Amino acid sequence: MQYFSTLGTRRAGLSMSFDLNTYVYEPAPSSPGRPPMKAVSGAGQDHPPTSGVRQQVADSVCDRLVDETGSPGVIVVGDTGSGKTAVLRSVIDRLRSSTCIIHLRGSNLDTQLRYGALRVLIADLPANHLDHPVRVITGLSRLLEERALGLPTIIVVDDAELLDEGSATVLGQLAQTGSIRLLAACVNLSRAPVCFQDLCQSQTLAQVHLASLTQQEVAGDMKSALGGAVCRAASLFLHRQSGGNPRLLNALVGDYLASGALRCVGGVWVLTSAEVDLGPASARIVMDHIAALEPTQQQLLESLAAAGTTPLAAVAADQLGDLDTLYVLKMVSIERDHRAVVSVTGPLLRDAILGRASRVNLRWAEQTSCWDRFPTRTENDLASTKHLRRAHQAAHDGDYRRTIDELTSPMFDPFEIDRGERFQAAILMCEALAFTGRTDEAREIANTFAPSRRYDGRPELARIAVTLATVEALSGDMTAMLEASGRYLGGAGRSTGTYEEIVEGLVNAVGGRPVEAEGFLTAALSQLQVSDPGGLAPLVAAALAWITSEDSPERAERYLLAASDPSNEVPWIVRRLTKHFAALALQGTVSADRAALALKALSEEDGERGNSSWQLLTLCHVLRLGDQSVARSVMELGAACQGRYASLCTLYATGVEMEDTDLVLQAMDIARAIGDLPFARDAAASATQLADQSECAGLRGRVADRVRGIIGSTSTALGVRRQLAALTTREMEVVKAMVDGTTNRDFAKTLGVSVRTVEGHLYRVYTKLHVRTKSELLAKVALSEAATP
DSSP, X not given: XXXXXXXXXXXXXXXXXXXXXXXXXXXXXXXXXXOOOSTXXXXXXXXXXXXXXXXXXXXXXXXXXXXXXXXXXEEEEOOTTSSHHHHHHHHHHHHTTTSEEEEEEOOTTTTTSTTGGGTTTGGGSOGGGGGSHHHHHHHHHHHHHHHHTTXXXXXXXXXXXXXXXXXXXXXXXHHHTTSOEEEEXXXXXXXXXXXXXXXXXXXXXXXXXXXXXXXXXXXXXXXXXXXXXXXXXXXXXXXXXXXXXXXXHHHHHHHHHHHTSEEEETTEEEEOSOEEEOXXXXXXXXHHHHHTSOHHHHHHHHHHHHHSSEEGGGSOGGGHHHHHHHHHTTSEEEEESSSEEEEESSHHHHHHHTTOTTEEEOGGGGOOOTTOOXXXXXXXXXXXXXXXXXXXXXXXXXXXXXXXXXXXXXTOOGXXXXXXXXXXXXXXXXXXXXXXXXXXXXXXXXXXXXXXXXOSOHHHHHHHHHHHHHHHHHHTOHHHHHHHHHHHSSSOOSSOSHHHHHHHHHHHHHTTOHHHHHHHHHHHHHHHTXXXXXOOHHHHHHHHHHHHTTTOHHHHHHHHHHTSOOOTTXXXXXXXXXXXXXXXXXXXXXXXXXXXXXXXXXXXXXXXXXOHHHHHHHHHHHHXXXXXXXXXXXHHHHHHSOSHHHHHHHHHHHHHHTTXXXXXXXXXXXXXXXXXHHHHHHHHHHHHHHHHHSSOHHHHHHHHHHHHHHHHTOSOHHHHHHHHHTSOHHHHHHHHHHHHTOXXXXXXXXXXXXXXXXXXXXXXXXXXXXXXXXXHHHHHHHHHHHTOO
């Protein structure tokens, strides 16, 4: 339900409009002075074009109407602006050529007249037929059959609550006898004619309720209308402002485009920090919804708007009924954290109530990052608050051992601080334990986070999502990592949506889903180019560089330039992630050796700080890149850290160190089972290399069979095929010779060149494919062939 209501509204209009077979809606006029749009070009008109979501509803209604075995009619229920008329229009357009359509519209002018809505149709009936309803039904049935010329008849009724009871009874009887199919629309079924209510109660008429659009649906409709991707900040903000009402959304999008508050940056529609001049259509819609309220409800809403926030306990007892109505209509919100407070929902509605409906301030840029510092210290801080503040600072600096010391100090009493601070302490402790290798203990704390709990600030939820995703990843469950982040990122809250977009992008990237990750991160980076109060743009750019490095090294290099200078003001975890993703991207843009060297440097810093989980993760990546010199270090770190991921790293390193193909294949299977496809792919490549070094043909065949499914399911095959396509004809001949098992000497004889010339070609192949050995080359070729459709 949207937070603007039209309950009780009565709209005067034409008494009836109808035609047989040829009813056509006039094209919507474009609003002058606005940028061209696809689906929102008529932003100033009463009825917006059919959105993607409403089109699905219209298709479903059409299917019901043509299904002769189902209900003889459908009634569409939804608030004003929810898209009812757009659904009716779409149904008419689709069925016009195959049915006889008569369109009626209820009106205040006809409610007092017997058969008022049908007067044009019944004008040709004999006068004595109007004395009895049965004669009206019989005569009208025969008349419609003659005019339909053998086609099915559908009567479409807009504003059905304004039909007179006589007309509604006749239409209901015609539908029940099969003479017509009935399609009606109304704002409130309880205000519809009694006949229609009875038919719905008996399920003779099927009901379709048009709920307000969700944020995801708003994003989809905006993408379709604007012809490009839309960042979450834009779709979330416009969803809040419009309450999911399609008509108001349509008008607001036009206003934001005209003012430049919504513009395209890097192929993504983003918000700017400008103020918006509301057009007359937007202002009228908002004010009409306020005017539809009862006087006492308007008075309560005005007092709440003037106060800003009001304690729930301060609302008078005789106003609670009106407060409940406003809450159901989503015109007020109630936040329950330290105490229950009531406020008007959104700045648009609040400004309209206070007489400022022409201006809307886009306050989204004032939001803070989910990784920001703890609030400034005050002289009145209790000892426990001081310990929490120091723990937060230690985490900001990357010294998680000190964070643990502060929160486990005898002087720290969690019951001295408020509930919100206790939860912050739990988040910090969870992170500190996870990063220092104590994953099992971190998971015990993470289990206390209630997924259903709501918090005042959405950046806090993004922080929780990061923490839980990290714990699940280190625990060895990538699938749970994706789920844990999703549980906290689905609501609307008060944040901009950009931080949630970043978190979802990072989690999908680490989870081996680069396509999904790129969509989130590209949109977030475009928004951060407009406003980046948290300094997160380098982190997002580094992650994009990593996931695009194999498919598009040139684009990845551009992202790396944007990620090269993370601010020292941002927390350690942001800087660490930025450097980590940038190092991984070097594998595709420079070489695996360069990536391994950068990761080794990071692991040394991790070791100095005592962040053993990060050190293990980083060195295991080095090992997966082919540097076997770190295998023993990975084994030692894996044994010292908790969690299934640590055990997986230990198993993989042991297999590589001992050149045990079976152990590496076990690691591959475990990685696939926990949802870590990139790890599984690298283990498959290692097993292929070990088998290739063996003289046992049976082992090579067995390994090839085991890894084929893993290699074929990876997301890097496209990148490998593009790398192979970039080779010259002679270089491809060298690759084919290697695959066929031809020696360099024999291949040189075939070409009539020197062995040194062949080795030169081979060196260039290795450089372009970012491999160092024949086994790695063969693994890449197998990857491209296994994934070829």
